[in-house]
Amino acid sequence: MRISELEGKRVAIWGYGREGRSALAALRWRLPSQPVTVFCSHDEAEPLREMQDPALRIETSVNAEMLAGHEIVVKSPGISPYTSPAADAALEGVRFVGASGLWFAEPRAGRRICITGSKGKSTTTALVAHLLRASGARTALAGNIGLPLLELLDVQPPPEYWAIELSSYQTGDAADVDVAVVLNLFPEHLDWHGSEARYYADKLRLVTQAAPRLAVLNAGDQRLVELDVPADTRVLWFNHADGWHLREAMVYRGDVPVLDARHVALPGRHNRLNLCAALATIEALGLDAVGLAAQAHSFRPLPHRLQSLGLRHGIESVNDSISTTPQSAIAALDCYRGRRVAILVGGYDRGLDWGIFAERIAAEPVAAVITMGQNGPRVFEKLKPLSLGNRFFLAEAEEMEQAVKLGLQVLGHDGVLLLSPGAPSFPRYRDYAERGRHFAQAAGFDPELICAIPGLGVA
Template sequence: MSSTPVGGRLDGLTNGSADWSGLRVVVAGLGVSGFAAADALHERGAHVVAVDGGDPDVNGPLGERARILDILGADVRLGPEHVAGMPQGFAADLVITSPGWRPDQPLLVEAAAAGVPVWGEVELAWRMRAAVGPAPWLTITGTNGKTTTVTMLAHMLRAAGLRATAAGNVGTPILEAVLHPEPYDVIAVELSSYQLHWSDSIAPHASVCLNVAPDHVDWHGSFEEYARAKGKVYANTKVACVYNVQDGATEQLVMDAEVQEGCRAIGFTLGMPGPSMVGVVDDILADRAFVEQRKTSAAELATLDDVRGAAPSLAPHNLANALAAAALARAYGVPPVAVRDGLRAFRPEPHRIADVAEVDGVRWVDDSKATNPHAALASLLSFEHVVWVAGGLLKGADVDELVREAAPRLRAVVLIGVDRSAIAEALARHAPDVPVVDVPSTDTGAMDVVVEHAAGLARPGDVVLLAPAAASMDMFTDYGARGDAFAAAVARHAGGGTGPTAPSDQQGE
């Protein structure tokens, strides 16, 4: 092992061809990203101890990952006792943490106290890029809309003939994308606030924070810390920091960011764009940022019909997502026709304002992905008369503003989940005349009860909307399972058998 001090040696680890051999690394958490990190480090000669608090006798994905790493020769330690502090008998140079691990987790606290650097897997991925010609990153964060935007962006990049993928919080670990044997031209990277918290070196080609609203306060400790983490998406950006004109907090994050010389601030707006903005003129998505005469002219990117894709209606937040994706694509040099073709090819992911059924003139919509108040409000404002299905795990979020703004659209509310009383109290304050049904059941039949109540409250022309404003883990494995349960219950109510299902490998609630 090199005699270079560890701190100096880590500074030199800036690409996958650097000397990682002999580095003593603790990989904290053996989820998909943790496994990818342990595997990549071990392959490069690092001494890896991989720890996870899961059951050491488990036969599921955790057990399979542990067995593979053990066969490869890594030191794998499973069980709660192995995450109560740094591994015994191992003098670590570095900790790679899974994004969900909070800064107050005992192992991470002990590492910090001992002066051991802690990186997230995104930081590791950035430092393992190719030494020559690495794929640039276009980075996306925000309280809501990340996955839709990163998927739209990937479609635009591919429509331009580029070898591109979406990675990060979207599902594919960014490390796998970076180390793919067939290198990508460019990578669209979705980043959660957790991932950004543990990242410091990333220098994206272009970046965006779509919006900022209270979320994950329980993890970050305060809204201010959450917003600070979101703002890190702009740090070191080379070409364009894209912000939401309708959300002044995102522009402030750009103003506060340390960026590279020549980087521009580019706004996206649902209204008429000014210079250095993309926006909407009549039914046209227009670019006044990446054209030569931006003070007097604009480039047509797409029409509103192109944005609709497979969705039956054009929700304002999805239009905003399309504009943000277009701004990032244009910052990378994608021509207008590829922006249009990418939007035409896009199809929404499951559980995002997805039509489930129409029964007796009532439309049933699954937006189970609305796991915080900001997302739920965007969903509610897409419809005129709503029977709202809400509740779950609020994660410390305040629902007063949500209820106050949505109140005029509410026909009735059906509440579920552990924190439903907080929503009930807000409804009593801001919508006292709206009928509210409390469903205390948490068993597998709870959603059937919810649907029966909602059907009795809805009138022809109404929308019954599952937009919980809360995470799902109090009753379901994830928001996908919650949406599936809603769709299945609606199908039973309509007499159509079981409802549709979708893969339930969701992140970022």
């Protein structure tokens, strides 16, 4: 649905985070006198009132009946359409759209590269943008990575390429996609999607529904191998011997060694596979990926993703606050094999199975596991039998400061203090970035120096 089609309709915006703010700004830019209702929190209402906009109605509570008074609701990504009141309002005929969906409906120049996956989508999207810019192309980096697409609604001159990260909440918004990239699939956000099967189906809408001209897929993920790709979509595989893949730390294109990834700021096998995906994407666009591969050396890693904060008293503190699944916590541990590690895990409890994490700890014990957050007690009980005989130190912490203190005590003057929670940050924190800043502060580093995502916007 294009923004112009909202004119004269009963329109609401539900949620006034950054996506909601971008939606209201876009409506006011294109339709300055359009009546709009904003459903928001009490804290968000005050800056809205300060606008003194006579066509703006502010509601600090929401239910299905209130939503049903509108024809179209621009919904924030974090609000699930599968639960009340959204599901009830949809039965009453309310049409829900995402802010990203409004952007995708607008005609624009530039090729659209959309990237999703259960892990690694931000890094891969940033890598694609970095490599495209290194080729001399004007490129936009936006989406779920931290810059809503609507904030780049009328950017001039238009970029040649759009590198867009999409979460599973947003993949259904995508349309007219040139290249769709899916990195991997494992259970995530089950509270939003309602089931594992629906999560996979929603995630894969980027390929099955958006009708991309080309899909870049991971040959190492069986669900992607078995995916019924639309007939008009050509597939380019990475993580396959015929394409871009890894042999130890060396990046290969077919049988040709191209880049030693040990000298790139992308720790861990999963990050190096992200580089393979990015190079496969560059190749899919018809560019010289082999020639551009060396540009990965100048890539600046993103904050909160295995981000080394530095050394203090012999201890390296690593901020991996973006980690929201047990699998991602395991991937983080894999990066520090051979070193003494105290890992801090736990957060919002989505009911995910921590059995695989327990198996990893049983097979390769670490120096310490400190649990915290809502699911901390459940993870603690899962690991407790494994800690018998002092195989590793196990403790529960009430707050970040206590968790950091316990980890540092165990490590002494040698090792890695690793925040890789394997769980979302809420309700304790607003988002993973706030959690990462808190960890940095507790570990003795300046939290304001670790936050900027390099390259957002158009360059």
